[in-house]
Amino acid sequence: MSSYEENYLARRPEYLCHMCGKCCRVVTTSIPYKELKKRSQKGEKGASDFLSLFEPYESIEVARKVDAAVVDNIINRLIDDGNYNEEEITFYCCKYLGDDNLCSRYHTRLTLCRHCPSSPWSIVPPGCGFEGWLFWQREQEKQKVRLLKEELIELELLKHRTSDSQMLDKIDSVQSKIRKNINLYKRYGSENW
Ligand code: SF4
Ligand code: SF4
Incomplete structure:
Protein backbone atom coordinates (compact mmCIF):
# COMPACT_ATOMS: atom_id res chain seq x y z
CA MET A 1 0.00 0.00 0.00
CA PHE A 130 -17.06 14.12 5.20
CA GLU A 131 -17.03 17.87 5.97
CA GLY A 132 -16.20 17.52 9.66
CA TRP A 133 -13.69 14.72 9.14
CA LEU A 134 -11.90 16.68 6.40
CA PHE A 135 -11.73 19.73 8.69
CA TRP A 136 -10.16 17.53 11.39
CA GLN A 137 -7.65 16.11 8.88
CA ARG A 138 -6.68 19.61 7.73
CA GLU A 139 -6.12 20.68 11.33
CA GLN A 140 -3.90 17.63 11.90
CA GLU A 141 -1.84 18.45 8.81
CA LYS A 142 -1.53 22.06 9.94
CA GLN A 143 -0.34 20.90 13.34
CA LYS A 144 2.35 18.75 11.67
CA VAL A 145 3.56 21.79 9.74
CA ARG A 146 3.61 23.94 12.91
CA LEU A 147 5.79 21.32 14.62
CA LEU A 148 8.13 21.32 11.63
CA LYS A 149 8.39 25.11 11.87
CA GLU A 150 9.27 24.77 15.56
CA GLU A 151 11.98 22.27 14.66
CA LEU A 152 13.40 24.75 12.16
CA ILE A 153 13.66 27.39 14.88
CA GLU A 154 15.29 24.96 17.30
CA LEU A 155 17.84 23.99 14.66
CA GLU A 156 18.52 27.65 13.91
CA LEU A 157 19.25 28.23 17.60
CA LEU A 158 21.48 25.17 17.65
CA LYS A 159 23.49 26.64 14.78
CA HIS A 160 24.34 29.62 16.95
CA ARG A 161 25.66 27.34 19.69
CA THR A 162 28.16 25.39 17.59
CA SER A 163 31.12 26.15 15.41
CA ASP A 164 31.69 22.53 14.32
CA SER A 165 31.51 22.70 10.52
CA GLN A 166 30.32 19.09 10.12
CA MET A 167 27.55 19.70 12.60
CA LEU A 168 26.59 22.90 10.79
CA ASP A 169 26.41 21.02 7.47
CA LYS A 170 24.20 18.37 9.04
CA ILE A 171 21.89 21.00 10.47
CA ASP A 172 21.66 22.73 7.08
CA SER A 173 20.79 19.46 5.42
CA VAL A 174 18.07 18.65 7.97
CA GLN A 175 16.67 22.18 7.67
CA SER A 176 16.56 21.87 3.92
CA LYS A 177 14.56 18.61 4.17
CA ILE A 178 12.16 20.19 6.65
CA ARG A 179 11.64 23.21 4.37
CA LYS A 180 10.87 20.88 1.46
CA ASN A 181 8.22 19.15 3.56
CA ILE A 182 6.68 22.45 4.58
CA ASN A 183 6.66 23.60 0.96
CA LEU A 184 4.46 20.65 0.03
CA TYR A 185 1.68 22.54 1.85
CA LYS A 186 2.42 25.95 0.36
CA ARG A 187 -0.55 25.87 -2.02
CA TYR A 188 -2.82 25.38 1.00
CA GLY A 189 -1.48 28.49 2.75
CA SER A 190 1.18 26.95 5.03
CA GLU A 191 3.00 30.30 5.28
CA ASN A 192 0.20 31.50 7.56
CA TRP A 193 -0.04 28.48 9.89
S1 SF4 B 1 -18.64 9.91 -10.41
FE1 SF4 B 1 -17.93 7.81 -10.08
S2 SF4 B 1 -18.90 7.18 -8.17
FE2 SF4 B 1 -20.03 8.98 -8.93
S3 SF4 B 1 -21.72 8.10 -10.15
FE3 SF4 B 1 -20.01 8.52 -11.51
S4 SF4 B 1 -18.91 6.59 -11.69
FE4 SF4 B 1 -20.18 6.48 -9.87
S1 SF4 C 1 -19.00 11.95 -0.51
FE1 SF4 C 1 -20.25 13.58 0.41
S2 SF4 C 1 -21.27 14.59 -1.31
FE2 SF4 C 1 -20.50 12.63 -2.05
S3 SF4 C 1 -22.22 11.22 -1.82
FE3 SF4 C 1 -20.99 11.06 0.06
S4 SF4 C 1 -21.91 12.53 1.49
FE4 SF4 C 1 -22.68 13.03 -0.57
Missing part, protein backbone atom coordinates in the same frame (compact mmCIF):
# COMPACT_ATOMS: atom_id res chain seq x y z
CA SER A 2 1.34 3.46 -0.86
CA SER A 3 1.78 6.01 1.90
CA TYR A 4 -1.06 8.09 0.41
CA GLU A 5 -3.38 5.10 0.76
CA GLU A 6 -2.10 4.25 4.24
CA ASN A 7 -2.06 7.79 5.54
CA TYR A 8 -5.27 9.04 4.06
CA LEU A 9 -7.52 6.64 2.17
CA ALA A 10 -7.33 3.69 4.57
CA ARG A 11 -8.17 5.97 7.50
CA ARG A 12 -11.11 7.68 5.78
CA PRO A 13 -14.33 6.45 7.42
CA GLU A 14 -16.47 5.49 4.43
CA TYR A 15 -19.58 5.22 6.59
CA LEU A 16 -19.64 9.03 6.82
CA CYS A 17 -20.90 9.19 3.24
CA HIS A 18 -24.69 9.49 3.24
CA MET A 19 -24.92 8.76 -0.46
CA CYS A 20 -26.54 12.01 -1.51
CA GLY A 21 -24.81 11.85 -4.92
CA LYS A 22 -23.99 15.56 -4.83
CA CYS A 23 -20.28 15.04 -5.52
CA CYS A 24 -21.18 13.18 -8.74
CA ARG A 25 -23.97 15.51 -9.91
CA VAL A 26 -22.21 18.88 -9.94
CA VAL A 27 -18.43 18.86 -10.05
CA THR A 28 -15.67 20.90 -11.61
CA THR A 29 -11.94 20.55 -12.20
CA SER A 30 -8.98 22.87 -11.78
CA ILE A 31 -8.19 22.28 -15.47
CA PRO A 32 -10.41 24.02 -18.08
CA TYR A 33 -12.60 21.78 -20.27
CA LYS A 34 -10.70 22.63 -23.50
CA GLU A 35 -7.41 21.68 -21.87
CA LEU A 36 -8.92 18.47 -20.46
CA LYS A 37 -10.00 17.44 -23.96
CA LYS A 38 -6.52 18.17 -25.34
CA ARG A 39 -4.90 16.14 -22.58
CA SER A 40 -7.35 13.29 -23.11
CA GLN A 41 -6.56 13.26 -26.86
CA LYS A 42 -2.88 13.01 -25.98
CA GLY A 43 -3.71 9.93 -23.88
CA GLU A 44 -3.37 11.44 -20.40
CA LYS A 45 -5.13 8.92 -18.17
CA GLY A 46 -6.50 11.33 -15.56
CA ALA A 47 -8.16 13.48 -18.23
CA SER A 48 -9.47 10.49 -20.22
CA ASP A 49 -10.89 8.84 -17.10
CA PHE A 50 -12.63 12.04 -16.06
CA LEU A 51 -14.16 12.64 -19.50
CA SER A 52 -15.25 9.01 -19.76
CA LEU A 53 -17.56 9.66 -16.80
CA PHE A 54 -18.50 13.31 -16.77
CA GLU A 55 -20.53 15.36 -19.24
CA PRO A 56 -20.39 19.15 -19.14
CA TYR A 57 -23.39 21.30 -18.30
CA GLU A 58 -24.17 23.88 -21.00
CA SER A 59 -23.42 26.75 -18.64
CA ILE A 60 -22.90 27.67 -15.02
CA GLU A 61 -26.55 28.75 -14.86
CA VAL A 62 -27.75 25.32 -16.00
CA ALA A 63 -25.59 23.67 -13.31
CA ARG A 64 -26.92 26.17 -10.78
CA LYS A 65 -30.48 25.07 -11.57
CA VAL A 66 -29.46 21.51 -10.66
CA ASP A 67 -27.75 22.43 -7.38
CA ALA A 68 -27.13 26.11 -6.67
CA ALA A 69 -25.60 25.42 -3.24
CA VAL A 70 -22.89 23.18 -4.70
CA VAL A 71 -22.12 25.57 -7.59
CA ASP A 72 -21.90 28.61 -5.32
CA ASN A 73 -19.83 26.75 -2.73
CA ILE A 74 -17.26 25.84 -5.40
CA ILE A 75 -17.25 29.34 -6.94
CA ASN A 76 -16.83 31.00 -3.53
CA ARG A 77 -13.94 28.71 -2.67
CA LEU A 78 -12.25 29.42 -6.03
CA ILE A 79 -12.73 33.18 -5.49
CA ASP A 80 -11.18 32.88 -1.99
CA ASP A 81 -8.21 31.01 -3.46
CA GLY A 82 -7.85 33.63 -6.24
CA ASN A 83 -8.47 30.95 -8.92
CA TYR A 84 -11.89 31.94 -10.24
CA ASN A 85 -12.14 32.61 -13.96
CA GLU A 86 -15.71 32.31 -15.23
CA GLU A 87 -14.50 31.80 -18.82
CA GLU A 88 -12.58 28.73 -17.81
CA ILE A 89 -14.90 27.07 -15.34
CA THR A 90 -17.16 24.22 -16.42
CA PHE A 91 -19.45 22.11 -14.27
CA TYR A 92 -20.09 18.46 -15.05
CA CYS A 93 -22.46 15.63 -14.15
CA CYS A 94 -21.55 11.96 -14.14
CA LYS A 95 -23.53 9.86 -16.61
CA TYR A 96 -23.45 6.87 -14.24
CA LEU A 97 -25.31 8.58 -11.42
CA GLY A 98 -28.79 7.10 -11.08
CA ASP A 99 -32.02 8.92 -10.22
CA ASP A 100 -31.76 7.24 -6.80
CA ASN A 101 -28.47 9.18 -6.23
CA LEU A 102 -26.53 5.93 -6.35
CA CYS A 103 -23.67 4.98 -8.64
CA SER A 104 -24.83 2.53 -11.31
CA ARG A 105 -21.29 1.12 -11.61
CA TYR A 106 -20.26 1.25 -7.99
CA HIS A 107 -18.27 -2.00 -8.06
CA THR A 108 -16.32 -1.00 -11.19
CA ARG A 109 -16.01 2.69 -10.43
CA LEU A 110 -12.71 4.27 -11.36
CA THR A 111 -9.85 5.18 -9.03
CA LEU A 112 -10.76 8.85 -9.20
CA CYS A 113 -14.18 7.95 -7.75
CA ARG A 114 -12.77 5.62 -5.10
CA HIS A 115 -10.35 8.35 -3.98
CA CYS A 116 -13.01 11.06 -3.70
CA PRO A 117 -12.76 13.21 -1.54
CA SER A 118 -9.11 12.75 -2.41
CA SER A 119 -7.45 15.10 0.08
CA PRO A 120 -8.20 17.00 3.29
CA TRP A 121 -8.43 20.11 1.06
CA SER A 122 -10.96 18.65 -1.40
CA ILE A 123 -13.95 20.91 -1.99
CA VAL A 124 -16.98 18.88 -0.96
CA PRO A 125 -20.64 19.87 -1.34
CA PRO A 126 -22.25 21.67 1.61
CA GLY A 127 -23.65 19.02 3.95
CA CYS A 128 -21.31 16.27 2.69
CA GLY A 129 -20.84 13.67 5.41
